[in-house]
Amino acid sequence: MGYTTEEGRTQILDDAAAAINQMSIAMAALGEAYEHLDEQSGDRMETQLFRPLQHAYGQLRRTHAEFAQRCGLPGREFPAAPTPAPEDPRASLEHAADAIQAADDALAELQDTLLPVEVGDQQLRAGLSGTRTTIASLPEACDVFIRTLGR
DSSP: OOOOHHHHHHHHHHHHHHHHHHHHHHHHHHHHHHHTSOHHHHHHHIIIIIHHHHHHHHHHHHHHHHHHHHHTOOOOOOOOOOOOOOOOHHHHHHHHHHHHHHHHHHHHHHHHHTHHHHTOOHHHHHHHHHHHHHHTTHHHHHHHHHHHTTO
């Protein structure tokens, strides 16, 4: 089935938005976990998990906005994900890892469609690739953090 350039670009924006939303959910889950950690563990989590995720989130939002602008398509607002219900920090970290993995999977599927090559541009491809490079190790880093929590 064929598609127009505009339909392809709209699909790129929709898929990137889905990944952005998953990353927002992950940041909210990390924020919830932080509230229940001691200061040393909280600082370690911020350095190892939150800052890289926040960087990737900002990069993907910029990539989305700039691509939409270059293509003359409407941009989007991305409100912060709601704060999750209080729970054990391990559960919050597991939720964060799941959401980060979902974001990475969504971006991988987008790249596999070849839409970024066919109707995208170099800046879009670089932004998607950079985001994936940053978040690829974070689900495992969450798991390691959970295993070492309290030690």
